[in-house]
Amino acid sequence: MTQKEISLEEQFQARIDRGESIEPKDWMPEKYRKTHIRQISQHAHSEVVGMLPEGNWITRTPNLRRKVGLLAKVQDEAGHGLYLYSAAETLGISRDEMFEQLHTGKAKYSSIFNYPTLSWADIGTIGWLVDGAAIINQVMLTRTSFGPYARAMVRICKEESFHQRQGYEIMIGLSHGTPEQKEMAQDALNRFWWPSLMMFGPKDDESPNTEMSVKWKIKRKTNDELRQQFIDITIPQAEYLGLTVPDPDLKWNEERGHYDFGAIDWDEFWQVVKGNGPCNKERLAARNKAWDEGAWVRDAALAHAEKKASKNVSKVA
Ligand code: BYC
DSSP states (O other): OOHHHHHHHHHHHHHHHTTOOBOTTSOOOHHHHHHHHHHHHHHHHHHHHHHHHHHTTGGGOSSHHHHHHHHHHHHHHHHHHHHHHHHHHTTTOOHHHHHHHHHTTOSOOOGGGGSOOOSHHHHHHIIIIIHHHHHHHHHGGGGOSBHHHHHHHHHHHHHHHHHHHHHHHHHHHHHTSOHHHHHHHHHHHHHHHHHHHHTTOSOGGGOTTHHHHHHTTSOSSOHHHHHHHHHHHHHHHHHHHTOOOSOTTOEEETTTTEEEOOOOOHHHHHHIIIIISTTHHHHHHHHHHHHHHTHHHHHHHHHHHHHHHHHHHHHHO
């Protein structure tokens, strides 16, 4: 690294330490740019792939009111994907490149969406736990150091709060309903509890990116801190529902002021992240199919844009 680059890095870090927002045209270390492209595009892919397990229930909601809520939620996820892809594009990567990385399996997306949605209660549980975990993780991102990402996250977090409430409301209905409905809610909690805890990423001592991301104020809290916060907030919610969290080691620790919890199966986590989860192949196949079948829409939109641009050029001439 040259002396000039060292001094630029020092000035950059000083800006971060002062809490300034970094904008796309500002100087930034190459690693900062790459880390953001990685995290923002992974986040965008998670939103778009996350539409699949939820969309699975749109035609089978128990009533019209639930259908309207679920439709709105799935549309919101598409919107989140759009804001995030746009934020990543400001760093010099094209949308086509990001899609290519997703479709070929090169890019990661959240492990949670590689689990199937087997019953209607899974939709409630995803709203309650998955959106609940997403809010805990993402509220800190509204203050992340990169301006376009932080601004996109403000709106996303507002919508995620609505998603969490619609999910929890479904769970209240089911868990206070008939014994069969309560059993369905318990079964969904049993299957989604541990994968939800995995959403926060590996333990801090096994997370290669955390140290630098905290220094650059991309992450304001570590994976383990956020996971603990999520557990502490969620246990009273499970108690209100009258459901049992599937962890025999879960216990309030008076001294720490937090819940202690059992061991997470990290082997399962890495298997899912590496593409061997229950639905990884199905999810990628669905995204590839949608991409191929949507080619005519992209072609038509581009042809229209080109025609409009050439008309504007001839007007100017
Ligand atoms: N799944 O060093 P680490 C949502 C990867 S919510 C898959 O700790 P980092 C939604 C990680 O990418 C879900 N991969 O990484 C909610 C890294 O791999 P590479 C999306 C994971 O980035 C409801 C490696 O493991 N939310 O979209 O500092 C409805 C080492 O990890 C996972 C976001 O993306 C995982 N769970 O921290 C619909 C929020 N965890 O790239 C949609 C923004 C870790 O080095 N992202 N990995 O090969 C983040 O906050 C952070 O990226 C993470 C990971 C906390 C996820």
